[in-house]
Amino acid sequence: MMVESASETIRTTPSNQNGVSSLSSQSDGGGGREGGSNGDTNGEISPVDLLHLQQQQALQAARQFLLQQASGLNSPSSNEVKQSPVQVPVSMAMMSPQMITPQQMQQILSPPQLQALLQQQQALMLQQVRLTHTHSGWILSKASSKQLAFQQQLIQMQQLQQQHILNLQRQGLVPLQPTAAMQSLQQAMCPSDLQQLWKEVSGVPSSEEALKQAEGLDLSTNSSNSTSAFPKAASAHIPLHSLPNGQSHTPKRDSHEEHAGSHPLYGHGECKWPGCEALCEDMGQFIKHLNNEHALDDRSTAQCRVQMQVVQQLEIQVSCNVLAHINTHPVNGSNFGSLLKRDSDAYPEGLPHPPTSAATPITPLRQGPSVISSSSLHTHSHSHTHAVGPIRRRNSDKYCTPIASELAQNCEFYKNADVRPPFTYASLIRHAILESPDRQLTLNEIYNWFTRKFAYFRRNTATWKNAVRHNLSLHKCFVRVENVKGAVWTVDEVEYQKRRPPKMTGSPTLVKNMISGLGFGSLNASYQAALAESSLSLLNSPPLVTPPSAASLNMLHVGHDDVSSTVEQVNSNGSCSPTLSPQQYSHPVHVKEEPTEVEEDSRPVSLLAGVTHSLPLPSDERDLEEDLPTEELE
C-alpha cells in the first residue's frame, strides 16, 4: 500500500497553475470600486473607452501572468514547468505590476506567453462573469429581461475578450496558429486551469468559446452549437459598429472572418448574436439584420458600460492584490510561491478590500469557483511534499467557496478530471453524509461517494481511504452510530462548526461594517440568491427536521465567526437534502454508542440560547450575515 501511494503519486501538476489560481481567486469579492465609475457614466461608450478597456484587460492579465510566472519559477515543482513556454525575468516580475506597460509586456512575453496570458485572463473574466451571473441569477430569475441582459453581459464580456485577442493577433503578438501554441498552452495549463475551462464548458452556455480560446484561439471554427455557442468573434462585431476605426487596431481579423464571406456572428443560417438566433437566409440578409438589430444602441451601450465597470473592478482587485502582496511580502524571489498562494487565499489584509462589490451596482463579484482554482493551486504547489498532492489546507474550509455550491458547479469536472478537490477530507466526508437521504453513510458508502464524485479518488485508494477513516475517527463532528446492519456515520454539525476557527478573512468588525454599511441590501439579496441557487430545498423546506435544526441553528450559532462554513453547511443541507426531511427519521440514528449523543437534539437548544445573545439578529439579518461573509470573504 504504501508502495502504491509512493509510486503513483506525483502526478504532477505544473506549478504554473498558480497563475490561474491566484488569478481566479482574486477575482472574488474584492475589488471593484464602487461606482465602477470610470468615467462616463452618462452616455455612450466611445472607441477610446473600448480601447482603454482592452488595454486594461491586457495589463491586468499580464500582471497576473507575471506574478504567476514568478511564482512558478520559485515553485518547488517548477521542474515540471519545464514545458512552460514562459520565462519571465524575475526582476521583471518583481517590479510593480502597475509599472508594466503593454509595450513592456510585449517585449517580455513571447507570443506563446501572451497566449497563455490571454487564456488566463479570459478564465478570469469568464469566471468573474459567471460568478456574477450565478450569483445574481436567482434574484433576477423573476425578471427574465434582466436575466437576459445578464447573459448578454456575460457574452459581451467574452466578446471583448475576443476582441482583445484579435487585436493582439493583429499586432502579431499572438500567433494564429494554434498548434504549437496550443500545446504549450495545454502543458502550461494546470488542473485548475482546466478546471476553470471545464466549468465554463459545462456550466455556462458560452463556454465553448472559452474552451476554444483556451485551445489556441481557434477562431475559425464552428460553433456548431449555435445557440449556446457564443459568437466567437462577436468581438469583432462590437468594434465594428462602435469603433470607427481610427483605432489603432484594425478592426478585423481579416483572413478568417470577413473575407471568408462568413461572419463570426453568422452561422447555420442564423444570427448568433447572443440571444438572437434570428434566421437569415444569406449573408446579405444577415448583415442587414445585424445592422438593424444589433447596432450599437442604448442597450448594448449599457452592456458595455457594465462590462467596463466589471473590468475595472477586476483591475482594481488585481492591482490591490498584487500590490498588497508585493508590499506585504518582501519580494525576494524566494517568496513568490507563497505569495501567490496567499493571494489566492484571501484578501490582502493590507488593503482594505473595497467592499466594492457591495456598493457596486454591478453584481458583486463573488468568488465562486475561483476558489477552487486557488485551492487546487495550493494543493499542487505543495504536493511535491507528499507524493500525493492533497487538498491541502484550509482553503477548503476557510476561504473556499462553500463546498456544496462548489461541488455542484464543478460536479462534472471533479467526476472526470483527476484533480484533487480543494476540500479537506472532513469537508468532503461531511458533505457526502449530508447529501445522503438519511444523512448517514456507512464507511463503504462514503468510499463510494468519493470515488463516484471524484476521479481523483479512484486511485490511491489505500491512502485516501485511510485518510477518510482517520478523519472519521479523529473529528468529533463525525459520529458513529450503530445501526441494524452495521454502523453508519453521521455528522454533528455543531461539532463541525466548532472545529473551525472563526477566521474570516477579515475581522468580524470588517464584516459587520460591510454588513451594516455598504450595500447591505443588495448584498443580502444577491447572497440569498446565491444561497438559494445551491440550496433551495433548505430554504424552502421547513426547518428541518432533525438533528436538525442543527443546520439552521448552527447558522445562528456560527454567527459571525465562520460564515463561509455556515454557508457551506446550508448549502449542503439544502442541496443534498433530498427534499423533504426524511432525514433522520427515527430509525437511523438510534442509539449511539456514545452518550453524548443526544447530540443533535439537545444541542440546538442550547445553541440557540447562547446564540441569542451573541447574535440578536432578526431572521433576515441572520441570513444576511451568513451570506455576506461568504461572499466577501472567501
Added chain:
DNA sequence: CTCTTCATAAACACAA
C-alpha cells in the same frame, strides 16, 4: 516561534 489544522503513514485492535 508557537499553535493549529491537515494530510499521510502506520501500528494496532476487533469483528466477520
Added chain:
DNA sequence: ATTGTGTTTATGAAGA
C-alpha cells in the same frame, strides 16, 4: 489468515 473497520500516534507542511 484475511479483510474491513476503527482508533491512535507520529510526522511534516503550512498558515495564523
